[in-house]
Amino acid sequence: MADALTQLKERLARVTDLERVGRVLSWDQQTMMPPAGWKHRADHLATLRRIQHETLIADETGRLLDELRDREGSLDPDSDDAALIRLARRDYEKAVRVPTDLRAEMVRAGAEARPIWVKARSDSDFERFRPALERNYELRQRYVECFDDVDEPYDILLDDYEPETSTAEVRETFAKLKAELIPLIAELENDDIDDSFLRGSFPVEAQERLAKEVVALFGFRKETWRLDPTEHPFASGAGVDDIRITTNYDPETMKSFFSTMHEYGHGLYSHQLPRHLEHLPIGNACSLGIHESQSRLWENLVGRSRPFWQFFYPRAQETFPEQLRNVELDGFIAGINRVQPSLIRIKADEVTYGMHVILRFELEQEIINGRVAIRDVPGVWNEKMHEYLGVEVPNDAQGVLQDTHWASGSIGYFATYLLGTVMSVQIWQKLLDDIPDLEEQIERGEFTALRDWLGEHVHRYGRKFSPQETLRRATGATLDPKPYLAYLREKYGAGVAA
Amino acid sequence: MADALTQLKERLARVTDLERVGRVLSWDQQTMMPPAGWKHRADHLATLRRIQHETLIADETGRLLDELRDREGSLDPDSDDAALIRLARRDYEKAVRVPTDLRAEMVRAGAEARPIWVKARSDSDFERFRPALERNYELRQRYVECFDDVDEPYDILLDDYEPETSTAEVRETFAKLKAELIPLIAELENDDIDDSFLRGSFPVEAQERLAKEVVALFGFRKETWRLDPTEHPFASGAGVDDIRITTNYDPETMKSFFSTMHEYGHGLYSHQLPRHLEHLPIGNACSLGIHESQSRLWENLVGRSRPFWQFFYPRAQETFPEQLRNVELDGFIAGINRVQPSLIRIKADEVTYGMHVILRFELEQEIINGRVAIRDVPGVWNEKMHEYLGVEVPNDAQGVLQDTHWASGSIGYFATYLLGTVMSVQIWQKLLDDIPDLEEQIERGEFTALRDWLGEHVHRYGRKFSPQETLRRATGATLDPKPYLAYLREKYGAGVAA
Numbered sequence: 004m005a006d007a008l009t010q011l012k013e014r015l016a017r018v019t020d021l022e023r024v025g026r027v028l029s030w031d032q033q034t035m036m037p038p039a040g041w042k043h044r045a046d047h048l049a050t051l052r053r054i055q056h057e058t059l060i061a062d063e064t065g066r067l068l069d070e071l072r073d074r075e076g077s078l079d080p081d082s083d084d085a086a087l088i089r090l091a092r093r094d095y096e097k098a099v100r101v102p103t104d105l106r107a108e109m110v111r112a113g114a115e116a117r118p119i120w121v122k123a124r125s126d127s128d129f130e131r132f133r134p135a136l137e138r139n140y141e142l143r144q145r146y147v148e149c150f151d152d153v154d155e156p157y158d159i160l161l162d163d164y165e166p167e168t169s170t171a172e173v174r175e176t177f178a179k180l181k182a183e184l185i186p187l188i189a190e191l192e193n194d195d196i197d198d199s200f201l202r203g204s205f206p207v208e209a210q211e212r213l214a215k216e217v218v219a220l221f222g223f224r225k226e227t228w229r230l231d232p233t234e235h236p237f238a239s240g241a242g243v244d245d246i247r248i249t250t251n252y253d254p255e256t257m258k259s260f261f262s263t264m265h266e267y268g269h270g271l272y273s274h275q276l277p278r279h280l281e282h283l284p285i286g287n288a289c290s291l292g293i294h295e296s297q298s299r300l301w302e303n304l305v306g307r308s309r310p311f312w313q314f315f316y317p318r319a320q321e322t323f324p325e326q327l328r329n330v331e332l333d334g335f336i337a338g339i340n341r342v343q344p345s346l347i348r349i350k351a352d353e354v355t356y357g358m359h360v361i362l363r364f365e366l367e368q369e370i371i372n373g374r375v376a377i378r379d380v381p382g383v384w385n386e387k388m389h390e391y392l393g394v395e396v397p398n399d400a401q402g403v404l405q406d407t408h409w410a411s412g413s414i415g416y417f418a419t420y421l422l423g424t425v426m427s428v429q430i431w432q433k434l435l436d437d438i439p440d441l442e443e444q445i446e447r448g449e450f451t452a453l454r455d456w457l458g459e460h461v462h463r464y465g466r467k468f469s470p471q472e473t474l475r476r477a478t479g480a481t482l483d484p485k486p487y488l489a490y491l492r493e494k495y496g497a498g499v500a501a
Numbered sequence: 502m503a504d505a506l507t508q509l510k511e512r513l514a515r516v517t518d519l520e521r522v523g524r525v526l527s528w529d530q531q532t533m534m535p536p537a538g539w540k541h542r543a544d545h546l547a548t549l550r551r552i553q554h555e556t557l558i559a560d561e562t563g564r565l566l567d568e569l570r571d572r573e574g575s576l577d578p579d580s581d582d583a584a585l586i587r588l589a590r591r592d593y594e595k596a597v598r599v600p601t602d603l604r605a606e607m608v609r610a611g612a613e614a615r616p617i618w619v620k621a622r623s624d625s626d627f628e629r630f631r632p633a634l635e636r637n638y639e640l641r642q643r644y645v646e647c648f649d650d651v652d653e654p655y656d657i658l659l660d661d662y663e664p665e666t667s668t669a670e671v672r673e674t675f676a677k678l679k680a681e682l683i684p685l686i687a688e689l690e691n692d693d694i695d696d697s698f699l700r701g702s703f704p705v706e707a708q709e710r711l712a713k714e715v716v717a718l719f720g721f722r723k724e725t726w727r728l729d730p731t732e733h734p735f736a737s738g739a740g741v742d743d744i745r746i747t748t749n750y751d752p753e754t755m756k757s758f759f760s761t762m763h764e765y766g767h768g769l770y771s772h773q774l775p776r777h778l779e780h781l782p783i784g785n786a787c788s789l790g791i792h793e794s795q796s797r798l799w800e801n802l803v804g805r806s807r808p809f810w811q812f813f814y815p816r817a818q819e820t821f822p823e824q825l826r827n828v829e830l831d832g833f834i835a836g837i838n839r840v841q842p843s844l845i846r847i848k849a850d851e852v853t854y855g856m857h858v859i860l861r862f863e864l865e866q867e868i869i870n871g872r873v874a875i876r877d878v879p880g881v882w883n884e885k886m887h888e889y890l891g892v893e894v895p896n897d898a899q900g901v902l903q904d905t906h907w908a909s910g911s912i913g914y915f916a917t918y919l920l921g922t923v924m925s926v927q928i929w930q931k932l933l934d935d936i937p938d939l940e941e942q943i944e945r946g947e948f949t950a951l952r953d954w955l956g957e958h959v960h961r962y963g964r965k966f967s968p969q970e971t972l973r974r975a976t977g978a979t980l981d982p983k984p985y986l987a988y989l990r991e992k993y994g995a996g997v998a999a
Contacts, residue, residue, distance in 0.1 A: 054552060
C-alpha cells in the first residue's frame, strides 16, 4: 500500500488531469466545435466536473489529509510536498461544502450560456441573454450560500480566481486607483494626438501574419504552441507542451495585435510552469491576477513601449503600408498610447483600462448582494460608463455584452485584470533592476533573458504560494498600486506618451 | 433512492460521456494538437480510460446488474431497457476481467506510439517504430491473457471492434472472398483502361473545395459537422450534433476525394444515431463493421457509380480543368474503377481492396499467436503483398507503416473493413428494392431518401443489437459474401467498368 502522500498525489493527479481535459474541451468549444455541439459539450464538461469534484471531496481525501497533518508540520514549508498538502487541504475544505450537483450545474450553465451570449451579442440583444445570465447568477448565489462565516458573499467568488485575497482588500486598492485614475483620464483626454491611422483597412490575413511574427519573436514555437482566431481572445492548453492562444481580428483596426501579445504572456506563463508538478494542483498557475500580470506585462510594458517598436515598427509598416507608410515612429507610439475613454475594455489604453475593470467589479458585487437586478444591469452599466469614462453606450453589444466571462459563469473574475495590471508594473520595476540592459535587449528584438527571468522568478512557483507571496518572492513586495500609478504618471505625465 | 435501472443508466452515462470526451481528444491529437503535446495527451487519455474502466467494473455495477436480472426477463427484448441491460452485462463481464492499470496502459501506449509512427512513416523507418509496436502488441497479449475459455486469442481483440463475431467466422468468409478475388484480380488487371489523368496536378485548395462541395451535397452542415485535413483520414465527434470528419490531400492525385466520401459515410452514421440514447452505450455505433458498411457504401456504391458522376462530373471537370477537360464521362468512370493492384489500401480499387485487409487480418493473428515476431513483420508484409497482389513494396512507408491503426493500438480492427464492404453491398441491394428510383435520385444529386433510409434501417438501432442482428433487421439476411462477389462480377465482369 502506497503511503498517504503518494495516495494523495494520485488522487489529485486525477483531479488535475480532468481539469486540463476540461480546458482542452473549452478551447475546442470556442475555436473548433460545430456550433450545434454545445449541448454535448455542456453535458461532457458537467460530467468531468462532477467526477473531479467527487474525487476531491471524497471521504478518502479527508482521511489522507488528516493522516498527513503531523507529517506536514515536519516538512520544510517551502517544499513541494508541504505546499501540496497545504493547498490540497485548502481546496478540499472549500470543495467539500459544495454539493456535486451544484458544481456540475455551474459548469453546465456556463457552457450552455456561451452560444446564447454569442447570438445575443451579435444581435445586441441583452434580453435574449438575460435568462442565461440570471441562471448563472442564481447558481453563484447558491454556491455562496454553501459557505458560512464569510465577511461578504463576493469573497467566495473572488477567491476562486484570486485565492486568499478579500473583496475588502481589492476594494481598498481599487479606491486608491480610482481616486487617481479619474482625474488623470480627465487630464489626458482631449489631447491633439493623431491616432486616425489606427482605424482604416487592416486586412485580416496581414494581421494574422504580423501576429504570428510577433509571437514567434517572443518565443512561440509550433512544436508546442497554437494561435487561432476566436470570438473573444483567451489562452488555454493541456500542459507546458501544449499551449493554445487565440485572438480576434477586426479588419478595421490593428488593436488585436496588442491582444495577441497579451495572450502570448498568458501562454508563456503556462509554458514555463513547473513541468515536474504537471499532475498536481501546485503545478497550476497561481491565480488569475498573477496570470494577468504576465499578459499585461507583454501587452503593455513590452508591447506599447518605445524599445519594442524601435525594433518592430518597420515590420508593421511593411505589413500595413497603406495605413502606416506616412506615420513616423514617434507618431505611431503616441497613437498607440493615446488616452481616450472608449467602450471596449480589451481595446482600452493603459490609463482608462482600470475603470472598465472597476466598473464590472462593483457591478458584480451589487448583483450578488441583491442591490441590482439582472434586468437592470444594462442601464446600470451604461450609467457607470458615463460616470467613470464619460462615454455613451450606443448598444449592449458594445456595453454589458462585450465580455465573455459572464457567459461562461466566470463571476468574480474581473478584478484580477486590474490586480494583474498593477502587479505587472511591480514585476517590471524588478526586472529593470535585475536586467539593467533589458530595454536595449528589447530594442534588438531579444527576449530570452526576459522570458528566463519570468520563468525563474514567477512561473516556476506554479501555485505553491498565494498570489501575494508569489509576488513578494518575485519583487520583494506585496500588492502596491503606487508603482503602477507612478508609471502612468511618468509615461503620460508630460502630456507626450511614451 | 433511484431504482436500479436509473442508477445503472447514471453509471453508464458517465462511462459513455468519458468515452466521447476521449474521442474529441483523439480527434484533437490528430488534427490540432501541437506535436509536443503528445505526452500530456497520453496521460490524459489514460486517466479518462482509467476512470471509465473503474466506473464500469465497480462492484456496484455488478450489484445493479444482479438486481436487474429478474426485471430484464420481463421486458420486451427489443426495448431500449432490455438492450441496455443486456449490453451493460456484456461490457461489464468483459471489462471486469481486465485490470484498470492494463486498460489505462493500453490507451497510453496507443497515444504515445502515434507521434513515433508519424515520424517513422515519414522517414520510412520501421525500426524506429518497432519498440512502440512491440509495446502495443505486448499489452494486447496481456489483455488476451485476461480471458480464459476462448477458442483463439484473436477472438478477444476482434470482439472489441466487431462484437459477437468470431475469428473463425471471419476467416471462413474471407476464405470465400480470397478464393474468388485472387483470380478476379488476375483476370481484370493488365487491361488497357487509361487512368493516367488521375495522376498529375491536383492543387490542394481545389481538392478542398471539391471535398466540401460533395459532402455538402450529401448532407454535411456546418452547424453540426467539421472537415479537416489530417495525416490519416478518420471520422470522430462528440455526439450526433458534433461530427468531425477528416481527409488527407495528396497534390498528385484526386484519390482523397473518395476517402472524403468514405468518411462522410462514417459521419452520417454517427449523426443519425439515436439522439435519445446519447448518454448510454446502446446509443453508440453498433460495430466497426457496420460503421464501415456505411462509409464503403458512400465511397463505392454512391461515389464510384455512374449515376453519381453523371450528376457530379461537370463539377470535377470545372475544378480540375487541366486534368479532366479532355476526359469523357465514360473514360473517367472507367478510370476511377480501374482494377490495378497497388500499394496503399485506402487508395485501392474495389476489387483489390479486400486483399489488403485479408493480409493484415492474417498477419495480426500470426503476431498474436507468436508465429511472426515484430522484427519480421515488414518482410512478411512484403512477401504477402507480392503473393496476394503481385506488387513489390519499395519501402515500409508504402508498406507496413501505411496505416495508423497499429500506432494507436488498434489491433483486431482490420477485418471490419472487409466485413463492412461486404455488408455495404447487402444493404445497397435492399436499398434498391425499397427505393426503386434511387439511381435516378442520385443522377439528380438527391440524397435525402438515401440518408433517411439508412437512418431508419441501420443508424437508429445504435448498438442495441449485435452486428449480425442489425444487418438482419436492415436487409433480412446476416453476413453473406455472395452479393458482394456478384456485384463485383457484374460491375467488372464484362471487362468494362461501371
